[in-house]
Amino acid sequence: xxxxxxxxxxxxxxxxxxxxxxxxxxxxxxxxxxxxxxxxxxxxxxxxxxxxxxxxxxxxxxxxxxxxxxxxxxxxxxxxxxxxxxxxxxxxxxxxxxxxxxxxxxxxxxxxxxxxxxxxxxxxxxxxxxxxxxxxxxxxxxxxxxxxxxxxxxxxxxxxxxxxxxxxxxxxxxxxxxxxxxxxxxxxxxxxxxxxxxxxxxxxxxxxxxxxxxxxxxxxxxxxxxxxxxxxxxxxxxxxxxxxxxxxxxxxxxxxxxxxxxxxxxxxxxxxxxxxxxxxxxxxxxxxxxxxxxxxxxxxxxxxxxxxxxxxxxxxxxxxxxxxxxxxxxxxxxxxxxxxxxxxxxxxxxxxxxxxxxxxxxxxxxxxxxxxxxxxxxxxxxxxxxxxxxxxxxxxxxxxxxxxxxxxxxxxxxxxxxxxxxxxxxxxxxxxxxxxxxxxxxxxxxxxxxxxxxxxxxxxxxxxxxxxxxxxxxxxxxxxxxxxxxxxxxxxxxxxxxxxxxxxxxxxxxxxxxxxxxxxxxxxxxxxxxxxxxxxxxxxxxxxxxxxxxxxxxxxxxxxxxxxxxxxxxxxxxxxxxxxxxxxxxxxxxxxxxxxxxxxxxxxxxxxxxxxxxxxxxxxxxxxxxxxxxxxxxxxxxxxxxxxxxxxxxxxxxxxxxxxxxxxxxxxxxxxxxxxxxxxxxxxxxxxxxxxxxxxxxxxxxxxxxxxxxxxxxxxxxxxxxxxxx
Numbered sequence: 001x002x003x004x005x006x007x008x009x010x011x012x013x014x015x016x017x018x019x020x021x022x023x024x025x026x027x028x029x030x031x032x033x034x035x036x037x038x039x040x041x042x043x044x045x046x047x048x049x050x051x052x053x054x055x056x057x058x059x060x061x062x063x064x065x066x067x068x069x070x071x072x073x074x075x076x077x078x079x080x081x082x083x084x085x086x087x088x089x090x091x092x093x094x095x096x097x098x099x100x101x102x103x104x105x106x107x108x109x110x111x112x113x114x115x116x117x118x119x120x121x122x123x124x125x126x127x128x129x130x131x132x133x134x135x136x137x138x139x140x141x142x143x144x145x146x147x148x149x150x151x152x153x154x155x156x157x158x159x160x161x162x163x164x165x166x167x168x169x170x171x172x173x174x175x176x177x178x179x180x181x182x183x184x185x186x187x188x189x190x191x192x193x194x195x196x197x198x199x200x201x202x203x204x205x206x207x208x209x210x211x212x213x214x215x216x217x218x219x220x221x222x223x224x225x226x227x228x229x230x231x232x233x234x235x236x237x238x239x240x241x242x243x244x245x246x247x248x249x250x251x252x253x254x255x256x257x258x259x260x261x262x263x264x265x266x267x268x269x270x271x272x273x274x275x276x277x278x279x280x281x282x283x284x285x286x287x288x289x290x291x292x293x294x295x296x297x298x299x300x301x302x303x304x305x306x307x308x309x310x311x312x313x314x315x316x317x318x319x320x321x322x323x324x325x326x327x328x329x330x331x332x333x334x335x336x337x338x339x340x341x342x343x344x345x346x347x348x349x350x351x352x353x354x355x356x357x358x359x360x361x362x363x364x365x366x367x368x369x370x371x372x373x374x375x376x377x378x379x380x381x382x383x384x385x386x387x388x389x390x391x392x393x394x395x396x397x398x399x400x401x402x403x404x405x406x407x408x409x410x411x412x413x414x415x416x417x418x419x420x421x422x423x424x425x426x427x428x429x430x431x432x433x434x435x436x437x438x439x440x441x442x443x444x445x446x447x448x449x450x451x452x453x454x455x456x457x458x459x460x461x462x463x464x465x466x467x468x469x470x471x472x473x474x475x476x477x478x479x480x481x482x483x484x485x486x487x488x489x490x491x492x493x494x495x496x497x498x499x500x501x502x503x504x505x506x507x508x509x510x511x512x513x514x515x516x517x518x519x520x521x522x523x524x525x526x527x528x529x530x531x532x533x534x535x536x537x538x539x540x541x542x543x544x545x546x547x548x549x550x551x552x553x554x555x556x557x558x559x560x561x562x563x564x565x566x567x568x569x570x571x572x573x574x575x576x577x578x579x580x581x582x583x584x585x586x587x588x589x590x591x592x593x594x595x596x597x598x599x600x601x602x603x604x605x606x607x608x609x610x611x612x613x614x615x616x617x618x619x620x621x622x623x624x625x626x627x628x629x630x631x632x633x634x635x636x637x638x639x640x641x642x643x644x645x646x647x648x649x650x651x652x653x654x655x656x657x658x659x660x661x662x663x664x665x666x667x668x669x670x671x672x673x674x675x676x677x678x679x680x681x682x683x684x685x686x687x688x689x690x691x692x693x694x695x696x697x698x699x700x701x702x703x704x705x706x707x708x709x710x711x712x713x714x715x716x717x718x719x720x721x722x723x724x725x726x
Contacts, residue, residue: 004201006058007069010033017206017345018338019197024206024346025055031252036071039351041362043252043289043322046073047352048208049084056085061244061479066561075364078251083244086228088198089236091128092183095214097159100128101680103613104668117666122172123242127191129176129183130163131570134535134543135218136503140528148533149179153655162677164659165668177652181534181710182448183213184220185470185507188304188331188644192226194322195343204348212239215518216311217568220470223304224329225352228682230311250316253278254363257294259372262405263626266478267302268566268586271309271471272379272387274369279314279385281367288315289363293356293466294371295320300329301475308471309568312384321354322347333641378564382572383708390603397581398602399459400442401560404430404580408515409558411443411459441666446557448499448549458560463498463550464563465594467529467539467587470507472566474684476633479511481586481624482529483520484632488622489595490526493612497597499550502528505537510637518636542717543576554578564593566665570711577721595662646672 005012011029014021026051030036039047050070056062062081065273069080088603091099107117135153138144160178167175176186197206211221211228220229221512232243239245255278261270278288288302288310298306322343328338341698347353376390388396405411445458457463472478489495496502504524506512512531514522524530536542543563545551553562555578561571562581570582582600593599595608607616651657662669669677703714711717 005201008058008064009033009054011054015345015349017197017342019342020204022197022204022206022342024050024349025052026666027054027350030054030067035068035213040359043254043287043316043361043363044199044352045227045287045289045319046070046249047208047253047350049082049249051208051350052210053082053083054621054644055205056083061085065228073249074368075362075699077247078364078466081246082249083498084210084247085244085454086124086210086212087207088191088209089122089124089240090128090183090187090191090211090213090215090218091126091133091158091236092213092215093128093130093159093163094132095233095236097127097677098233099240100162101677102237102682103170104162104166105680106684107667107687108679111667113686113688117509120171122240122499125172126177126240127174127187128163128166128687129181129186130160131182131535132540133159133542134178134533134537136501136532136537136541138507139503139532139544140499140530142525142651143532144530147393149653149655152533157659158671158674158677161659162382162668165658165661167666168285168661169665173487174650176649177656178333179534179653180649181509182470182536183215184217184308185474186649187211187218187221187475188224188470189510189642190509190649192221192224193339193343194326194330196347197246197342206342208350208352208426212236212245213394215309217470218488219310219315219317220304220308220315220474222307222310222319223300225347227317227319229317243319249286250287251364251521252289253281253315254281254366254498255288255290256292256360256363256366256368257290257298257371258292258299259294259370261371261374262374264623265374266376266481266586266588267298267305267475268478268584268589269377269470270302270371270374271306271586272377272384273374274306275309275379276312276365276387277369277386278315284314286315286364288313288318289321289361291317291354291360292368295323295324295354296356297371298325299477300325301477303485305382305471305475309384322352323354330368332637332639334646350371350527365484376589378583378585378589380570380656381581384584385571388583391605394600394602395607397707400581401459404560406558406580444557444559446553446559448553450498450547450549452498455497455499457550457553458600459560460581460600461559461561462500462593462599463540463546463554463561464543464565464576465496465590466543466563466565466567467504467590468537468565469539469567470585471568473505473507473511476511476514476600476604476637477629478566478587479506479515480518480520480632480636481629482591483515483518483524484624484628485588485622486527486529487589488624489522489608489617490523492622492716494595494609494616494617496527496594499547500594501543501546501598502530502594503532503534503538503543504529505535506531507534508533510641513633513641513645514633514636514638516643517638518546518632520632524591527594529591529594538563538565538575539569541574541716542578543718546576546578562599564590564599566590569712571710573716574712574718578720579725588623602642610691
């Protein structure tokens, strides 16, 4: 006989969906029974935590008191300790490997006790995407992607062999092989279901998709209406094994958006502005939830960009409720119509669907931002919250330069003072005599002799320009914008400066598909923005080596050279150990600064270069309009691109298929001489009886760190030079 599901509040009900009869827990029942005072006053993100507690109440970890505690959340009442039961876990290949190693060791331990090792599997579904290992070793030519992937497999064969075994050995566990995409973009475009429909004890249940991940930017999925964030490896492993994630009910900061983005501004500019104001407001340890009519003027990829950078503005999540743009996006990415109708119906039944008429929830504190005030911007040179208006870049670099010069080197007298550009400019639409971008030479400039020619580099020279990171490559508007700007630049005869290391690393192959369909990819490639890989790459410091002659000049002269990237972090030594000034920007501006070759330039008033007739070409001359971007995206992006790409998402290429599998598939074959993947000793001599736990006594703080100290300061994410301590 089927066991009845726990339902202490009588909230379980059933509805008919296109997929069949489906049960769900009505959180509105708590309001009807006066268990909570008002559902509308609760932030949407708290409502999802409430449904999570309600659904698990009476099941072992979650009590009725936990449900009451979440339901009683208010701006004045937070901080209660509650168990949270995520429905999924996402992993990447750096932080996910230890979890796989532990599961493999558990199988060994169970077999030693005489049990069946195949009983050890994830309890909660887990997906691991391999995206953190590929580097930009090759760039600027058509075969760069293939060569980078081959080098990636050479470097990581042992880890990848483990992960391929895990993909075959475990149930409830999938692996997305190298060369496919970035975990957060794959999650957004494919893995996330927003509302699950799963069978539990013979009952088909629908409930909100929730997730934890072993990467801080797991928050990107908040843009799709999914509550989720990054956690430590031990915490993620506990969730994989069916344990709760214990948390304090957070304060929730509301960010009200009004208006619409002006011409020339992008979602990247918006997220840099939001990061600036939320860092100033202070949201560490809090949920951030966006609300207001302005949400209807953002596309879902715009929202995902804002959600992605939650760690940079300090929040646990940056949440957007489900609305019509969510449903449009799901259809546009090839999700089934049955799934979309399920999300529509269940979200509305649970009070999780937002419209412009939805009453504003209560928040611990709130801020407002008029989207029409957003301006083209960058952030840097070493913190994401340090936003710089594009028109201020030249002067700001000069102000920052003194603090960026490496120890043992000095600037010429007076070089740290901002210089006034003495040439005339085109202002207010009037073209006048003007100096080219090279005017206002760097404070220190040195000649580099290469086989391709000789050129001068100095402080402010852009040596890395990278279209990178799921933060932006998940957003077709900024990717198409970069392609349109590249097209116009090529048509005007402009080219990338020869000292710039270029790269384009999309978060999924769909990006390449729609750039090809739109006819824009050849123009990006003409400017040496070839696809170098489908992974994190420059964003996490896998930018690869600089050309040898440039590296020598930078090291010998202590130059402050720059990178411009469409990533989410730019802390010291993260992007490249020799690049001391790093600026976050939209993909459109990445192409623009690669054309300019410098960051100490005013792109409003100084030209990028000159065309074939010697006439100055300004950024405004080649900048695409919002209408042109929208029309190009609409014509080029098709749902079939997603369904085709993701139909074989776990298959992998010939490199992946060639990795060996052990003869005894249930157990991993440990390499006893390996210095990387070793069998952990935790399960040696394991007994069936669990010994009593002991209190930890005499513990000491190993590190007490101040504000703005990041993991990159402790151990840089990128390459660590041989001459420096690890």
